[in-house]
Amino acid sequence: MADIVVVFDFDKTIIDCDSDNWVVDELHATELFNQLLPTMPWNSLMGRMMEELHAQGKTIEDIAEVLKRAPIHPSIISAIKAAHDLGCDLKIVSDANVFFIETILKHHGIWELFSEINTNSSFVDEEGRLRIFPHHDFTKSSHACSTKICPPNMCKGVVIEKIQESMSKEKKIIYIGDGTGDFCPSLKLKQTDYIMPRKNFPVWDLICQNHKLIKADIHEWYDGQELQHVLLQLINSNIISSKEQHDGDDNGDSTQLVTVDCKLHKIPVSAH
Ligand SMILES: [Mg+2]
Ligand SMILES: [Zn+2]
Numbered sequence: 001m002a003d004i005v006v007v008f009d010f011d012k013t014i015i016d017c018d019s020d021n022w023v024v025d026e027l028h029a030t031e032l033f034n035q036l037l038p039t040m041p042w043n044s045l046m047g048r049m050m051e052e053l054h055a056q057g058k059t060i061e062d063i064a065e066v067l068k069r070a071p072i073h074p075s076i077i078s079a080i081k082a083a084h085d086l087g088c089d090l091k092i093v094s095d096a097n098v099f100f101i102e103t104i105l106k107h108h109g110i111w112e113l114f115s116e117i118n119t120n121s122s123f124v125d126e127e128g129r130l131r132i133f134p135h136h137d138f139t140k141s142s143h144a145c146s147t148k149i150c151p152p153n154m155c156k157g158v159v160i161e162k163i164q165e166s167m168s169k170e171k172k173i174i175y176i177g178d179g180t181g182d183f184c185p186s187l188k189l190k191q192t193d194y195i196m197p198r199k200n201f202p203v204w205d206l207i208c209q210n211h212k213l214i215k216a217d218i219h220e221w222y223d224g225q226e227l228q229h230v231l232l233q234l235i236n237s238n239i240i241s242s243k244e245q246h247d248g249d250d251n252g253d254s255t256q257l258v259t260v261d262c263k264l265h266k267i268p269v270s271a272h
Helices: 019-026 030-039 042-055 060-068 074-085 098-107 156-166 180-188 202-209 224-251
Strands: 004-008 089-097 114-124 130-133 172-177 194-197 255-259 266-270
Touching (some): 019 030, 019 060, 042 089, 060 098, 074 089, 074 224, 156 172, 172 180, 194 202, 194 224
Parallel strands (some): 004 089
Antiparallel strands (some): 255 266
16 A cells, blocks of 8 residues: 555646636636636636526536536546555545536546545535535635635645645655646645646746745656656655565665655665
8 A cells, every 4th residue: 555645636637628617618608707707706706607607598417518528638547546546545636616526527437536625615506506615715714825826715735734634644745736726735745745747837837936945856747648657656666665665674684765866766775
């Protein structure tokens, strides 16, 4: 078993688009969305858009059908299944909403592989309209984030801190994301953790500009195939090194681990 918690962002990480934009665009409501965007926070606007689409006669089934067509790279699905098979605990931290994420993951048969989905809550009301609520109720108080770049409804850094509090000390986090909102949790990761920013996306730019603030090991990826390759390599090298450390303890020999430059491979050498 791997002592690893893999935390995935959802939009443009697991799926290859933004689910909010995808639904709005596919249901031909982009113009209204763009008109209203300057007037309210993104998350509140999505709630409003669901109201508009419902008024136009679009059903919850129409929305679900659109979500099932959202692009997802097959290697991402394989990577998620493999990470789960290797014993990793899989979680999602996303600024989408439960209905969108659940519909897509169930459609691809990977919903049950995740132990926790941290996102904006949502439910279908008696009129068949999707209601979306902020993860953090900012009408009562603001979240404790100091970066000033997290949206009012969700600070993923606060979510990561809660995950860290709940997990045992020897476990490591691998965090995978693409967006501005993924920068705050990157700052919370420890030296033994890993951050996987999507290359040429906003979180990658922020990490490049502020890499001295990042304690975790940085491993970039660009597409689904590269995500799969990098993630599985990180998981496997951790399983090998913890096994060797464990065997070393058992046998009382002098095997120790040396971290090479790229930090991807931990190679055992005999101490002289
Ligand atoms: Mg994203
Ligand atoms: Zn934050």
